[in-house]
Amino acid sequence: MEFIDYYKTLELERSATKTDVKKAYRRLARKYHPDLNPDDDSAKKRFQQINEANEVLSDPEKRKKYDEYGKDWQHAEHFEQQKQQQRSYASGGFGGGQRQSYSGSFDDDNFSDFFEQMFGGGARSHGTGRSPQFKGQDFNAELQLNLSDVYTSHKQTLTVNGKNIRLTIPAGVENGQTIKISGHGGPGVQGGPKGDLLITFKIVNNTKFKREKENLYSSVDLDFYTALLGGEVTVDTFNGKVKLTIKPETQNGTRVKLKGKGFPKYKKEGQFGDLFITYNIKIPTNLSSKEKELYTELQKLRT
């Protein structure tokens, strides 16, 4: 566990006054506040550090203790005990300071081990009371699924904060999409509504198809003669195989659309996107002398 320089965190000199601390806290809080930096973990972490520094430096007793022991914080408890023995009265503790900092519905109370060690777990003061919680806390979760899993709607049981939640994952959900399960977050305070559960999906493509929304893309190798003279080829779709007719003189890179053979449209039951197949024409290799001869003949016919 390392010493934390709270003055450095708030970008202050050690001689900073209470007003300076307040100003610095406000300035940095406006910069790193999680409400102003949504989904930014580094800003959230920085904000937690700022909050912790403010918790200590804005409270005269905590600041005094912090300044007194500084880098010798590990021995602070020992020194405190010695002091107490010398005194005939008990010390005042560290929990009574007026906290100027913010208390939101997100998890801003992850104070460092350094803080816990120096001031104890009960030393935090919670909120100024201006923005109490009423609605329960929203829970965020990430769910990783394979692309093949989301081709059909399916039920899944998730464990969130020790509670099992059975939910239906609609077919066609997209990578990065977040769905809200109302009322499955934290409990409301004093009759307030429950928070929500927000699930963000991470879809891993475990197939040979590429996907963009409800459309699928794949490429199929086509032999030279079928491309040239036409024929039939069997191709894979997401849920089976289909036979395609190849027109004579099909060019390399030709793309065909298989209507309705794509991915399910999100929350539109029975509706599907399209499957686009690109033909990769494979030119024969390792030609025999006879083949070379015949191709040369053909070439002459063209020139």
Next chain:
Amino acid sequence: MNLDQLIATEELCERYSVAHTFIRSLNNSGLLEVITVEKREYVHCDKMADFEKMLRLHFDLDINLEGLEAIKHLLDKLSDLKEENLALRNRLGLYE
């Protein structure tokens, strides 16, 4: 309209120790949707997160109403850009 999902503005004023004028100002600025049912004003529980966010920014960071409007506009824009970025990233998979 399901009344179970609506929270009366008087209750919000009491729970959050805010004046009704604050909620009205948020509503007038388009920052909070207030629904009137039989002459009583409510906020939908889905809008509570937005409401709490405005409260925190206003009371904890001293941001005035004009500032809240500007922040809301920029956060909405940020959210749109994030969605666009995600869609483009997903699309990029086609070319990888």
